[in-house]
Amino acid sequence: MSRVLHVWLRGRHLAELEQLRNGRLRMRYDSEALDTWGIGARPLSLSLPLTEKRVQGDHLERFLDNLLPEGAVRGALERQHRIRPGDTFALLARIGRECAGAIQLTDDDGPAPDGHLVPLTAAEVDRIVSNLPTLEPPEGEVVSASLGGIQSKVLLTRTRDGWAWPAAGAMSTHIIKPEPVTDVGPADLIRWEDWTLRVARAAGLPAAHTELADFDGRLALVVERFDRTHGRRSHQEDFTQALGVAARDKYESGTGEERLRRIAVDAGVEAVDPVGFVTELVGQLAFNLIVGNGDAHSKNYSLAIDETATFSMAPLYDVAPVYLLNPMYQSFGHSLDGTGRLRHLTAGHLVRESTSWGADPEVVARTVATVATRVRTALGEVVAHGIDTARVAEGIDERARAALEVTGSAS
Numbered sequence: 105m106s107r108v109l110h111v112w113l114r115g116r117h118l119a120e121l122e123q124l125r126n127g128r129l130r131m132r133y134d135s136e137a138l139d140t141w142g143i144g145a146r147p148l149s150l151s152l153p154l155t156e157k158r159v160q161g162d163h164l165e166r167f168l169d170n171l172l173p174e175g176a177v178r179g180a181l182e183r184q185h186r187i188r189p190g191d192t193f194a195l196l197a198r199i200g201r202e203c204a205g206a207i208q209l210t211d212d213d214g215p216a217p218d219g220h221l222v223p224l225t226a227a228e229v230d231r232i233v234s235n236l237p238t239l240e241p242p243e244g245e246v247v248s249a250s251l252g253g254i255q256s257k258v259l260l261t262r263t264r265d266g267w268a269w270p271a272a273g274a275m276s277t278h279i280i281k282p283e284p285v286t287d288v289g290p291a292d293l294i295r296w297e298d299w300t301l302r303v304a305r306a307a308g309l310p311a312a313h314t315e316l317a318d319f320d321g322r323l324a325l326v327v328e329r330f331d332r333t334h335g336r337r338s339h340q341e342d343f344t345q346a347l348g349v350a351a352r353d354k355y356e357s358g359t360g361e362e363r364l365r366r367i368a369v370d371a372g373v374e375a376v377d378p379v380g381f382v383t384e385l386v387g388q389l390a391f392n393l394i395v396g397n398g399d400a401h402s403k404n405y406s407l408a409i410d411e412t413a414t415f416s417m418a419p420l421y422d423v424a425p426v427y428l429l430n431p432m433y434q435s436f437g438h439s440l441d442g443t444g445r446l447r448h449l450t451a452g453h454l455v456r457e458s459t460s461w462g463a464d465p466e467v468v469a470r471t472v473a474t475v476a477t478r479v480r481t482a483l484g485e486v487v488a489h490g491i492d493t494a495r496v497a498e499g500i501d502e503r504a505r506a507a508l509e510v511t512g513s514a515s
């Protein structure tokens with residue numbers, strides 16, 4: 105098997121990735137990429153600046169590994185493709201032609217694969233979704249797309265004629281995530297996710313568009329990909345990739361890592377407007393704090409990176425008030441002023457944390473207060489489907505009022 109993979113970004117060749125005999129990976133950026141963006145620019149990842157030298161080491165391997173699913177979903181793909189567990193390179197050679205963001209990996213040197221769409225009948229879509237976590241492609245097809253995360257899901261393309269299977273690196277437009285079959289995690293999780301994302305949007309925060317749909321009796325969340333617009337890929341990476349953190353360490357441990365400071369400062373420098381970037385980050389953190397998202401780890405926030413290698417925050421996704429559903433889920437995922445447990449966290453921690461990065465305390469307080477006020481209004485506007493949100497909404501409202509008190513905006 106080839107020991108070289110080609111790395112494409114927005115359909116243009118960016119780099120060559122090589123697997124060494126000892127299994128480690130090494131990448132070399134193309135000279136055209138250096139000419140386009142210049143040494144030190146970060147068009148692929150905050151953690152992988154352009155350089156003339158070969159890129160190798162943990163950051164590279166973790167970035168690539170974080171393109172793949174986690175846990176049992178990854179295990180199933182490894183078995184399906186007969187790949188040794190943990191062999192990131194070999195799995196990407198099979199399913200790396202369609203990933204999160206605008207990166208594609210291929211084992212031939214081009215051009216970047218367009219793939220093709222295989223139209224699906226409604227019955228085939230029902231079968232594919234209702235069989236998850238077993239991912240059974242349509243007759244004669246294989247899985248050629250990859251996405252991070254722990255939940256089983258399928259990537260499909262919505263066309264004018266219905267759903268299609270994106271084959272051989274074709275672009276998917278939607279993520280279909282059914283209600284998990286195991287009872288790990290709170291009940292009705294995808295209904296909560298759908299409701300919380302609609303609350304976020306009603307509160308004026310950029311967030312993934314979702315709808316709930318029934319596939320032969322199996323309820324699923326249909327998530328519109330925000331990294332696919334007008335038939336083109338836009339680029340993004342999650343915070344683990346930006347920080348060079350392994351998927352298994354997606355929850356910040358609280359031992360001086362300062363993940364949020366690194367995002368705010370390092371990605372902020374690469375933003376059009378660093379102050380605006382920090383405000384977007386604070387807004388998303390405030391939202392997750394207020395709704396009690398006890399699973400807001402580093403794979404549940406992403407950075408968008410545009411054609412000029414400029415950074416902004418990608419919209420919110422994978423949010424749910426899990427702490428208010430079950431206080432066992434109380435990890436905020438990131439440490440705010442040294443604290444990471446939702447039980448102890450207040451808006452005061454967020455204000456102190458972000459001012460420690462150099463953010464203006466007044467701007468931070470205003471941002472948190474705006475999110476809190478708008479969430480309170482949104483709670484009264486957003487209709488829930490199939491879940492009774494009264495108790496959770498009351499809990500969110502209470503947390504929003506507490507945030508307003510901290511920021512001195514309580515009415």
Ligand SMILES: Nc1ncnc2c1ncn2[C@@H]1O[C@H](COP(=O)(O)OP(=O)(O)O)[C@@H](O)[C@H]1O
Binds near residue numbers: 253255
């Ligand atoms: N709407 C979206 N548009 C683009 N990428 C998304 C979107 N939602 C999620 N993703 C990407 O897909 C990954 C998995 O989705 P997520 O909903 O977080 O699944 P899980 O519940 O398994 O964690 C995310 O980490 C992110 O990289």
Ligand SMILES: [Mg+2]
Binds near residue numbers: 403
């Ligand atoms: Mg997730």
